[in-house]
Amino acid sequence: MTKSAALVRVTLAYLVAFAVAAAWLAWGPETRWLWLDTLIADVLATGVIFAFSRAHSNSSFYDAYWSVVPPAIVVFWWASSDTSADDVRAWLVTGVVFLWAIRLTGNWAYGWPGMHHEDWRYPMLRDKAGRYELVVDFAAIHLFPTLQVFLGTVPVYVVLTRSGHDVGWLDVVATVVGLGAVAIELVADVQLHRFVRQRQPGQVMDRGLWSWSRHPNYFGEIGFWVSLALFGVAASPSDAWWLFAGSVAMLAMFLGASIPMMEERSLERRPNYQDVVDRVSKLVPRPPRKRVA
Template sequence: MTTTTSLSKNASLVRVALAYAVALAVAALWLALGPSTDALWLDVLIADLLATLVIFGFSRAHGNSSFYDAYWSVVPPLLLAYWWLQSDGVEGARAWLLMVVVLLWAVRLTANWAYAWPGLHHEDWRYPLLRERAGRFDAVVDLFAIHLIPTLQVFLGCLPMYVVATRSGRDLGVLDVVAFLVGLGAVALELVADVQMHRFVRERQPGQVMDRGLWGWSRHPNYFGELAFWISVALFGLAAAPGEWWWIFVGVLAMLAMFLGASIPMMEQRSLARRPQYQDVIDRVPMLVPRPPRS
């Protein structure tokens, strides 16, 4: 295991960038030289999983699973770009609109992670908690719960991108405009929520809880914005292939299940344990969907 406590933030970011470069190189080699399944989406899924295994190797070698954190936002625009480049005869207007939304989302989310992450001496608090609960199976939990399952969830969310990139024959319509506006609104909401939280962290008093701005209308506006982004992606897929409505929102449901079943409960339990007055926020402010707080 590599010692990382003495690494600066810049040096830590370089190591993470190296890990991603190696992971993406492995994925590219698989797509170029590996056996084909004759299904473009499946070929890319295998490459995605191989890249995730590379990141897992770096995480274990450095004793820090936060190597994976930015993978969530780095990969989706690459998946869309690859699917689009491999598809012939697909008109580009819908794909361009989708690419704009995905790139804005990816840049914002990755930049926010890079800004807030202090370096490899820090690890997301949820990861050691999950590993400790697993006992001697900590490596298994690290591989599946922290690396592979999130990769599969993001891939499910990205499948509507595959539909947009590989299907032709439907002109732009009202649903595309709605999808584009929802996507832009989601990115803007997440950006505002991030800025408000960073300002609060700089200025807060000991024990103070966040209940101002967007955080006064939703306890987790960042998760709401994230969910809205994936809804936007699904709406683009629905616009490209309305007949596939029965599965197109599977990725959105997977994200919602993760937020409601794991991410939000863990965040709220930690907040209550560290700041008991957070219960007042729970009593007044809705959990996810923004609305005016109760008096």
């Protein structure tokens, strides 16, 4: 199957998932809370993507869900809100979300080679699960990321459904952090794609942003979710104690799972990567250490 045909199938899967979610929101029983209605629709859509993943034996059907769904959720919340949210703050946070989504989805579409490719972590998780691989495929690869992204997006719900404080300096900080995070991810993507095209056997990436951080893309991703939390605090300072839950969960996932798995694989496949580990910061960018003679 060509890459174009594969992308068509993935697009079809997402259209069906969105249709199921929309049908639930239009005709399903309502709860007392808009956020809960949205979460149920989000989980149902995840179930559709899971069904396509199983039908095609490729859980990478889910990969784009991470970035495709938040803009749809944000638009739905804003359109459904009965509260007069601050238009300037709402436009700012929505703009940051859409820029982030366009960049991340575009990077996935550019880098995904087609239906023959599946993220290497997925079969590893399924193989370790043994007879419970179906449960792990749904819960760990599909449902858990959906819940995590939803939690990270909840600060936007606060922005769009409450009459918050006037736009102020914290909104400026949130916008700068969000745009800066997207810019870091974009630059890191471009540099990595260029390196992959030109690299020699055994060569490791340690140039550009990647010479200051071993995972600048993850650093930018965390920064994006922090920016959403900052927008939420700007709208409702009294809720600051819980609005960072999503960004903290993202940080825990990257530090506790994603980065260790990537590091272990890189060390197994490229022994020279140990030199990068010794010199370059794991996550937060800083000047690299000098090589030891």
